[in-house]
Amino acid sequence: MPIYEAPTRDMQFLLHDVLKLQNYSNLPGFGEATPDVIDAFLEEAAKWHRDVLAPLNRTGDLEGCTRHEDGSVTTPTGFKEAYQQFCENGFKSIAMDPEYGGQGLPLTLAYAINEMTSAANQAFAMYPGLSAGAWHAIHQNASDEQKQKYLPPMTEGRWTGTMNLTEPQCGTDLGLIRTKAVPQGDGTYKISGQKIWISAGEHDMSENIIHLVLARIEGAPEGIKGISLFIVPKFMVGEDGSVGERNGVSCGGLEEKMGIHGNATCVMNYDEATGFLVGEEHKGMRAMFVMMNEARLGVGLQGLAAAEVAQQNAAMFARDRLQSRSVTGVKAPDKPADPIIVHPDVRRMLMDTRAFTEGARALTYWAALHEDMVHKAPDEADRQRSKDYMALLTPIIKAYQTHKGHQGANDALQVFGGSGYCEEWGMSQFVRDVRIAMIYEGTNGIQALDLVGRKLMAEGGRYWQTFFAEIDAWCEENKGVSDDLDAHIEKLLSAKGELVEATQWMGMNAMANFDNAGAASHDYLHLFGLVALGYMWAMMAKEAEAHKDEDDPFYANKLITARYFFERVLPETTAHLAKLKTGADTMMALPAEAF
Amino acid sequence: MPIYEAPTRDMQFLLHDVLKLQNYSNLPGFGEATPDVIDAFLEEAAKWHRDVLAPLNRTGDLEGCTRHEDGSVTTPTGFKEAYQQFCENGFKSIAMDPEYGGQGLPLTLAYAINEMTSAANQAFAMYPGLSAGAWHAIHQNASDEQKQKYLPPMTEGRWTGTMNLTEPQCGTDLGLIRTKAVPQGDGTYKISGQKIWISAGEHDMSENIIHLVLARIEGAPEGIKGISLFIVPKFMVGEDGSVGERNGVSCGGLEEKMGIHGNATCVMNYDEATGFLVGEEHKGMRAMFVMMNEARLGVGLQGLAAAEVAQQNAAMFARDRLQSRSVTGVKAPDKPADPIIVHPDVRRMLMDTRAFTEGARALTYWAALHEDMVHKAPDEADRQRSKDYMALLTPIIKAYQTHKGHQGANDALQVFGGSGYCEEWGMSQFVRDVRIAMIYEGTNGIQALDLVGRKLMAEGGRYWQTFFAEIDAWCEENKGVSDDLDAHIEKLLSAKGELVEATQWMGMNAMANFDNAGAASHDYLHLFGLVALGYMWAMMAKEAEAHKDEDDPFYANKLITARYFFERVLPETTAHLAKLKTGADTMMALPAEAF
Numbered sequence A, B: 001m002p003i004y005e006a007p008t009r010d011m012q013f014l015l016h017d018v019l020k021l022q023n024y025s026n027l028p029g030f031g032e033a034t035p036d037v038i039d040a041f042l043e044e045a046a047k048w049h050r051d052v053l054a055p056l057n058r059t060g061d062l063e064g065c066t067r068h069e070d071g072s073v074t075t076p077t078g079f080k081e082a083y084q085q086f087c088e089n090g091f092k093s094i095a096m097d098p099e100y101g102g103q104g105l106p107l108t109l110a111y112a113i114n115e116m117t118s119a120a121n122q123a124f125a126m127y128p129g130l131s132a133g134a135w136h137a138i139h140q141n142a143s144d145e146q147k148q149k150y151l152p153p154m155t156e157g158r159w160t161g162t163m164n165l166t167e168p169q170c171g172t173d174l175g176l177i178r179t180k181a182v183p184q185g186d187g188t189y190k191i192s193g194q195k196i197w198i199s200a201g202e203h204d205m206s207e208n209i210i211h212l213v214l215a216r217i218e219g220a221p222e223g224i225k226g227i228s229l230f231i232v233p234k235f236m237v238g239e240d241g242s243v244g245e246r247n248g249v250s251c252g253g254l255e256e257k258m259g260i261h262g263n264a265t266c267v268m269n270y271d272e273a274t275g276f277l278v279g280e281e282h283k284g285m286r287a288m289f290v291m292m293n294e295a296r297l298g299v300g301l302q303g304l305a306a307a308e309v310a311q312q313n314a315a316m317f318a319r320d321r322l323q324s325r326s327v328t329g330v331k332a333p334d335k336p337a338d339p340i341i342v343h344p345d346v347r348r349m350l351m352d353t354r355a356f357t358e359g360a361r362a363l364t365y366w367a368a369l370h371e372d373m374v375h376k377a378p379d380e381a382d383r384q385r386s387k388d389y390m391a392l393l394t395p396i397i398k399a400y401q402t403h404k405g406h407q408g409a410n411d412a413l414q415v416f417g418g419s420g421y422c423e424e425w426g427m428s429q430f431v432r433d434v435r436i437a438m439i440y441e442g443t444n445g446i447q448a449l450d451l452v453g454r455k456l457m458a459e460g461g462r463y464w465q466t467f468f469a470e471i472d473a474w475c476e477e478n479k480g481v482s483d484d485l486d487a488h489i490e491k492l493l494s495a496k497g498e499l500v501e502a503t504q505w506m507g508m509n510a511m512a513n514f515d516n517a518g519a520a521s522h523d524y525l526h527l528f529g530l531v532a533l534g535y536m537w538a539m540m541a542k543e544a545e546a547h548k549d550e551d552d553p554f555y556a557n558k559l560i561t562a563r564y565f566f567e568r569v570l571p572e573t574t575a576h577l578a579k580l581k582t583g584a585d586t587m588m589a590l591p592a593e594a595f
Helices: A008-018 A035-053 A056-063 A079-088 A107-120 A122-141 A144-156 A284-320 A344-376 A380-415 A427-438 A444-455 A458-478 A483-509 A514-546 A553-569 A572-580 B008-018 B035-053 B056-063 B079-088 B107-120 B122-141 B144-156 B284-320 B344-376 B380-415 B427-438 B444-455 B458-478 B483-509 B514-546 B553-569 B572-580
Strands: A159-164 A180-183 A188-199 A208-217 A227-233 A235-237 A243-246 A249-254 A265-278 B159-164 B180-183 B188-199 B208-217 B227-233 B235-237 B243-246 B249-254 B265-278
Touching: A008 A035, A008 A107, A008 A344, A008 A514, A008 A553, A035 A056, A035 A079, A035 A107, A056 A079, A056 A122, A056 A427, A079 A122, A107 A122, A107 A284, A107 A344, A122 A144, A122 A159, A122 A208, A122 A227, A122 A265, A122 A284, A122 A427, A144 A159, A144 A208, A144 A227, A159 A188, A159 A284, A188 A208, A188 A227, A208 A265, A208 A284, A227 A235, A227 A284, A284 A344, A284 A380, A284 A427, A344 A380, A344 A514, A344 A553, A344 B444, A344 B514, A380 A427, A380 A444, A380 A458, A380 A514, A380 B427, A427 B380, A427 B427, A444 A458, A444 A514, A444 B344, A458 A483, A458 A514, A483 A514, A483 A553, A483 A572, A514 A553, A514 A572, A514 B344, A572 B572, B008 B035, B008 B107, B008 B344, B008 B514, B008 B553, B035 B056, B035 B079, B035 B107, B056 B079, B056 B122, B056 B427, B079 B122, B107 B122, B107 B284, B107 B344, B122 B144, B122 B159, B122 B208, B122 B227, B122 B265, B122 B284, B122 B427, B144 B159, B144 B208, B144 B227, B159 B188, B159 B284, B188 B208, B188 B227, B208 B265, B208 B284, B227 B235, B227 B284, B284 B344, B284 B380, B284 B427, B344 B380, B344 B514, B344 B553, B380 B427, B380 B444, B380 B458, B380 B514, B444 B458, B444 B514, B458 B483, B458 B514, B483 B514, B483 B553, B483 B572, B514 B553, B514 B572
Parallel strands: A159 A208, A180 A208, B159 B208, B180 B208
Antiparallel strands: A180 A188, A188 A265, A208 A227, A227 A265, A235 A243, A249 A265, B180 B188, B188 B265, B208 B227, B227 B265, B235 B243, B249 B265
16 A cells, blocks of 8 residues: 655745745735744644545545436545545635635645645545635636625535536637527526536535536627636525525536546536626636636646655655665675665666656745735735746646656656556556646646747746746856855756747747747747756755755755756756757648558 | 557568568578568458457456456457467467478568557457467477477467566566475476466466476575576376376466556466476576567567557547647638647657657567577578677667657557546557556666666677667768758767767776666666667668659658657757766765655
8 A cells, every 4th residue: 555645844845944935924824824833734734644545545546436327426435534524624725715714824835735635645636626726716706796605615615616618529629618508687597518527526525516617608709709607506505505406417427537536527417507607708718717727736736746655655665675786786685685776777766756846846836935926915016926927837837747747656656666567556546647637727738838829928028038037146146155056056057048049949930930839839848847947956955055064864865856956857958959949840741641 | 449550551661671571582481471472461460450459459458357266367358269360360470480380481570460469459469479488488498399399389379378487576686586396306396486477377268378487496506596497387288299187387366457457467376386397407597588588579569569559549539639720820611620630739749659659660670680680690690790789779679669659658648638538548548558568578777777787798899889880881871862861860870979978988987886887777778779760760761762752652751750750859869868977976875765
């Protein structure tokens, strides 16, 4: 049975030493999040995730969800009780608005807890995860009355939420949505159509399910400019908030998936269900994008979480499994062979994943702090800068981290050799579960296109210019601190130079042939991801150096992993630059029928 | 339901135009393999694999194998009948020695057919695959009497074979084997112990199963120098070849695996089973390595086969699925959206995989031809050169091709978006099935260590020196043929220059610290794999250019893919070189308990 021990020490290092949350006590909710409070929260959460949630992960994989003839869905044994504890422990409402019952603490802290939930049990994490997305979409787009009605029970966890976008004929291209909404004259609509791949669409954990549904009002314009957003509750809600009669929405089937079996992935049938418009008519896409952008950060977090838990188990296995002798001489003379962690190629896989998870954790929490700033910073310029960064980094965090997270889980499986391929060891599940993260909330290809097609060009390039300038300023400011840090800074600036070159190439070539942007997008995103992680590693190395004389070996280990990142991971930038500069011509040359 | 259409046109191009099998008609069996015979064979095999074997692939995944209380194992519906047809069609015995009933045709042709079998149904392919391995081990190591007894029914397919190496405490490190062999004084031995992960260890397809078992004769030296190889038939075989009483070997259980569910992966219990020594006492490892080396080429073939079939389905999906418009303008104005194959990032995944599969196919068949030469070339120098190449390239083909094949299957899944994650589309199975290929027959890490630890140093570096010299000579000879080919040659020589630099680095640094070799091994192997594929692509481009004025668009398409390989794939060499030159120090620096 795989284990999961939340990396609380690393989380503390990031929240206290690197991001220095204590310096933001002027922001609402940050004053309450003192280091002591944060540490206590992390500790309690780590214990619960280790002892309660992680052991249910394999149960979820083996049992999956069951749909009954009446369309009701049962989640795997233990999920319902765990969800109740999850809500009672306050893990659901950490950063939610106190006006609706939330704790109002920093999102940055919420992300740390989310990482634990996702690592311990990705399929489970999606139930509260989707709810949080729906919560935010309502919070930011719905009327006061709607917010008063739906948010408090969702904050509490008594009700959950979903996102209903995909239909059989449209996933990426939501302009093709056919689900229709017919106005009833009383302000409500009748919603009819079929949605697929609806995570947590039906289950037994909550008293009500609040579906957020994209649909087209009769007579609306074609394409995405005719899409509106609706609240469609599973059970109608009375004026007093009481749960009433069943609405015309039901689960028509569950998907058989490669992984996340514990999550109910539903076909949802809407048959003249009563829906309530959220925001303005035909402006549904914008509202949904708010929700989706935050969800994308959460998916990026899943990539890192899967790699973290897989790597923990791989490291444990590598310390225990005895096989062959070290090529530099016997290391465990009292044993029939050395533990495989003495073999460099096993180390390579563990170190690659470690350099990724620790860097990605820093980047994700850094982004979460900017998300906090977007909502809470008193200064407009700060809010704008954080907004720019969120816009720029979200596709990178989503795509780069799920790609590398999947790779990390795969490497961890590889460390187990043949045992990794046998289901009982649990490594296969980590790989299968996290595979979806490269697809949902916009495939990684769509993220790359969002980055090069929208984010780079927005505001005349302001987003990336600001980010690059921040890296330059940081490097300038920290030159001369130590030889080691100088060496890291030199490598970071060199990689950033390649990213600048790539950005210029995009500017010059994308306009001449738009396909050049698409053809370059994957490599550009990965190049950007590497530079962003490099920036995080430089910041972490600086803080670790400042503490390195302390007794805690954490800091010395952090410095080793930093060096590994700069030596062994960052050089990948060069290949990405070379590839992307070849443009689209050859890539697009084959006739479609030749494939 | 996924489809599979064998790439016969590409196979013909390789066998006729690139490898020019017709020029080897002086070798035994090659004279019979005229282009007409080869084409007819390919065509018939393609039809059978498409119509009969491929449709059973998903059946195998869903049903898996069943072990009954008496230890017998039933394979999935249709497997037994398909196996019988497979043997009757002569697919099993293509390259086997005519002295024992084989057809004696080139191994190169057998590899093409093996590719089809593996692509159509990897789990099925392992039954004849393991048999062929056992066949070769007996053919090369056993006594005449043993060969006469066991080989003819194995050639026919009435009997199958297995390889029994792994035990719970040892996979890679076979020196730890505990299964014991007690001499009975009559030339036979009693074999007792437990073997795990035995593919095709028990099943219902054949009348008898000939297990090849590594065991330690009582009193033998410790470690791998005390390991002997035994034949342990499931049913004892009479002097007249008749199948007699049951031997003391049985299947104790089946593994629950990530994939290849249709293959029976058995725990095999040996309880004083009668065994017959193959070759000399304590020399079992050498005999087993012969078998394993050939099996490793077969595993490398699985990597390419999985990527091929997955990519075929992805291409079909990409031509059909309508989603969004091309950024360079509407391509299918009569449809609600363009087929996704118009989007560059979808192309990127298809082209990456195509550049890999076509290059890997060339490399595998090229190696197979050298395997033919090892056995059949009249000139000792030719045989030795081919032997050198086989030794050098086998670990590269096994590890590079399974790594990239898994990646190709994953990319194909990604092209399907959410459908790729749903089991009904079959893409998940391709990814899950081929994942084992990175592990079995020696993990990819072991292949890399074999390359840098044994193959590079053997005979004073003769293997790689010969191979590098061949590339240089080919490039020299083909300079000036065309501007395009010159550009390819320039890129190939530049990549080869990096490989030479890496090889020199290994020479200088591996002796100082053996861990440097292990730390560099993965990147060195991939760098070598890229150069080897580059050589293949250069040869293919030359032949395609010679035909490019012909009506067949095959050649023009081949030239596009060649250009893609040199522009978009080969630049990865630089990152591998940069990484491997950083050595082992940082990789090995963390204390084991810090992970």
